[in-house]
Amino acid sequence: MGRIKTTFIKRKTKELHKVHGEKFTTDFSENKKITSQYVEVHSKKLRNVIAGYMTRLKKREN
16 A cells, blocks of 8 residues: 555646646656646655656556
């Protein structure tokens, strides 16, 4: 069993997906760079969690 994501993470990721969804891929490293461009994040950990959740969402789409 994995860790549960907070509602903040889910909300931000879904907003990003709705607006910039076509730019994200199933590659985590690529998603980290894209997340940094579109979200004002104060910590690397928060950026990585958002990028990881986006990667998971994109893998589910395919």
